[in-house]
Amino acid sequence: MTHPFIAAARRNAVNEAHDIGIDDAFISSLVERFYARIQADEMLGPIFAQRISDWPHHLAHMKKFWRSIMLKTGEFSGNPMTKHVAITKIDNPEFSHWLKLFAETLDEIGSSKEASTRVYGRAEMIAESLLLGIHIHRDGIKFPAKVRG
Template sequence: MTTRTVQAHPHAIAAREERRAEAYAMGINEAFIAEMVDRFYASVREDAMLGPIFDERIDDWPKHLGQMNRFWQTILLSAGNFTGNPMMKHLAIPTIGQEHFQQWLRLFYQTLDDIAATPEAVRHVGAKARMIAESLLTGIWVHRDRSDPLEKKVELPDV
């Protein structure tokens, strides 16, 4: 049996490199992402609403922070080094709802305001975070709650 290596198409590689260059120009790089993840999750752990939810589920914070670094590197730098299923992790939390995602975004935006080098970085990263929150919330409504998402109104803060 022979193994085949799949090579990315040159256009895909060029697009990935272009997205990475645009992120770097906004001040979004590996060091920024590491600081963002560390500061954000420190605020989450101290938060009265979100802290207990995370503390119940995460017993190895360095491992979780590493996973979140890889997640955000993949989202923001097209790194492709994240493996996991965020939707399944969130579906497994029986009490999570829109108010939790609202608070998550408020803390996330505050972290961005504190550390982002440029207003463009705040807008870009904040928009990605909101898109992720909206996607997870909609998935929870559909898969866990068996609700029609068109009958609900997503009310999440914008950056």
Template sequence: MTQEDRRAAAIADIIARTGIDEAMIDHLVRAFYGRIRDDALLGPVFAARIVDWEPHLQRMSAFWSSVALMSGRYHGQPMEKHLPLPVDARHFDRWLAVFVETARDVCPPVAADHFIERAQRIAQSLELGIAAQNGLLLAKGQRLQRPDADVFLPDTSFAEAEHLA
């Protein structure tokens, strides 16, 4: 069996178990980033970096296809893109909360669970990478906490932003 045959078999297995396909991935990505763009904490972080959303949405669909289906469609360096962002644990928690809510709203439960499990690992990996880039080696269970002046926060306090979201 060739590598391409193994990949096709793995994709077919995931589709059979979860119902995930490219159309579901695209729907999830668009719904998620629609919510992110309106989010008080995360929206401005993305708006400062993304002018043309369509190429970003297409890239994220390819990324999630690679993550969820093992399709190999995404060829990029996500860690590299995230290292300079002015974020910490608060941002990752919010990103994950919006992702979980969106996945539960737009996907069948088995598919949502599949996406969420991977999103949790991605958020953790990116948080650890950003911490390391900033000279912090996080112990197991420790979170990236940066001074407020070093991260993007909306004009209101974080607690108020959570209340508004």
């Protein structure tokens, strides 16, 4: 059973997200449009194409991920770090480009400034965390991972 304090914090987070336009429909649109960009992208498209054969399944999984992050649904299960550490040809340029495409998608879907700022901030934290994990597992930590320009 969820502690009442935690349940209230989740409700507040969801209400705040909804107030700035982050809801299921927003996340669905973001994920679908973002990964359409990824698939068409010269740099990232081939990386994803080598690993994802069932795009509808991947999109559904990513929607669960982003709902868990932004709406506190708790429905995502998986280990993104393990998936990304397994990709040998991924580093700062790819993550920076991923963030660029993410920002372009937020602009394209016409999200509010508040929604864009909040979601993009989470995307930056996730990218930096994944990049740091990749460097720790692949190289040992030699420098702090920093995706932002």
